[in-house]
Amino acid sequence: MSGNRRMPVPAIPRIEAPLIELFSSIQGEGVLVGFRQVFIRFADCNLNCDYCDTPFQAQETYRIAKDPASTDFESRPNPANLLEIGELLGDWTRSWPRLHHSLALTGGEPLLHVDVLREWLPTVKSVLPVFLETNGTLPDHLSAVLASIQWVSMDVKLESTSGVPTPWEEHKAFMRCAGEKLCQVKAVIDDSTSGEELTCLAKMMNQHAMGLPLIVQPRTVQSQPALDSTRLLACQATLLDIYPLVRVIPQVHQWLGIA
């Protein structure tokens, strides 16, 4: 045997996914508004909403905050090694033990990475409880990872604002799948949102999500709501006529000028 033959180097384990960014900030939407979270924004989406304000196409690099107190970012290559991200979350939690309420998985659509999440989430759910933000169209993917998720926040995509036909049947199946993990349903509205859409939404809540808050989020354009107050109040009244738990909550982080 040759004396200089090298021993095989064990492969460094990797669980990979393309990311857009990772940072610490304040939750700006819905029932958890104001809580501090670590946000992991996954690349890729299965929809293409008109009002989308987040670039989700994967790039060669993603950006990552230097620490939870910093607004400085550094670039790292995609796809990200989520095992390293898990170690970083552990470091942040040990160094800032009371800072974060939860780990927000957002996008894009995080559930497109279901195979990766199924492997990775069991390794991080004890570090921070997991809060999933999703467009509510992939119920089969949700069922594969639901055991590792604490809260599911689901968007309903109204055609008037998203520009794509509302996937009502997928949304209903998703609600049934999420069950008691579903903590809220959100819908973006603007001046073009019709009474018929709102009626369908309220009826769906009655049938599949009774007892949960329905969050109406005015579409934000240049940090301002894109419908006047009279119309906003009328939309809420239409929903409340059918479903009792309707709350209007705008995107607070936009006003604060934070990510």
Ligand code: SF4
């Ligand atoms: S589902 Fe979300 S990320 Fe995807 S296109 Fe719509 S707003 Fe953008």
